[in-house]
Amino acid sequence: MAKTSFQVLLCGDARIKAVDAHSVQTFSRHTHEQFGIGLVTRGAQKSFSCRGMVEAGAGDLITVNPNEVHDGAPLGDAGRSWKMLYLEPGLAAELLRDGCGDNAGAGVTAPGALEFHAPVLRDAALAAAFVRAYDSAISTLPGARLAAEQHLLDLLAKALLRHRYAKARSVAPTSAAQSMMLDDPLSDWSLAELAQACGMSRFQLVRAFARNTGFTPHAYLVHRRILLARQLIAGGTPLAEAAAASGFADQSHMTRVFVRKYGISPGAFAISFKT
Structure with missing residues (x-):
């Protein structure tokens, strides 16, 4: 497999970006303005996250919140492969609000009120849900947009997002x-x-x-x-x-x-x- 392959794929909904990548690169700390959820398909990586250093291997879901600082480095010389979906915060809030139901999701209107609860998730059922959401998001078949919304709704409603809680800071404000x-x-x-x-x-x-x-x-x-x-x-x-x-x-x-x-x-x- 090539050392680096990075494709940004078209999606039927402009609020979604799909990425299919393989890389041996170590990424420096950065952020995204979108929610990101992906699946490691080969190899493994370690990364700085909101919970410190974490590791993810093939079959693990990886997540990142908007403006959350993170990096990434491969574990091993072969690098790692992964697929990602990046969702505009407004879309994620909309889907979660619908997934919670009218009462439970009544306050879920502000994108900043939501977050993924863990940077790495090991759950085969959720991984399968991601594959369905990813495949439908990049599909060009008739009705694909409807399928993508349905599968994303299912994925995000499975407790992947929660209300954001303020984190106390013990150091001087900057x-x-x-x-x-x-x-x-x-x-x-x-x-x-x-x-x-x-x-x-x-x-x-x-x-x-x-x-x-x-x-x-x-x-x-x-x-x-x-x-x-x-x-x-x-x-x-x-x-x-x-x-x-x-x-x-x-x-x-x-x-x-x-x-x-x-x-x-x-x-x-x-x-x-x-x-």
Whole structure:
């Protein structure tokens, strides 16, 4: 099998993205704006997640919540293969609300109120439900969209999503620094400026920021820039323009960061919105 193969497949519903991949690559920490649920079909991997380091092997489901920091590295030289479905938060909320019924799902309208309850799930029945949902999502047969909705509803209703509960933080808040970089990711922020905004030393900021977000301040800024680039590319902005508008030195710099985080080039990502 090739060392790296990464396909973004068309789905009948534009709110769903399907991926079929095999890779030996180690992905750096990143986030997605969508809910992601997938199946490891060959090999195994380890990854940083909301619950610390976890491992997943063939037959395991893997999940990620919107804006949840994670990475991924293969276990073994052969790499791993996996299939993923990425769902827009609004679609996931809609399906779960329907799956809960009118009363139980009455408050499930805000996408931010939901989360997958575990980064790795070992359940053969759920794995089979994923395969049905994935196959119907990428199918071009008549009636496939209806089948995809039905199977996704079944999958998400099987206790994969729950109400999000606030997590207590035992370290100093760094929201001021996060907001500064979120609002203006193109600025050349200094560590001193960010630390001052949070009322702490530079050393304290680096430690607290990593604990609160999973990123160092610099890594967080680069990630905000690559997310901005993704949004621009998805909207049809040419790659060179997207690189300049999102704060990268040039298109090559953007491409290196993009591939390191997502395993796909910006050009291939752009094509997935045109086919």
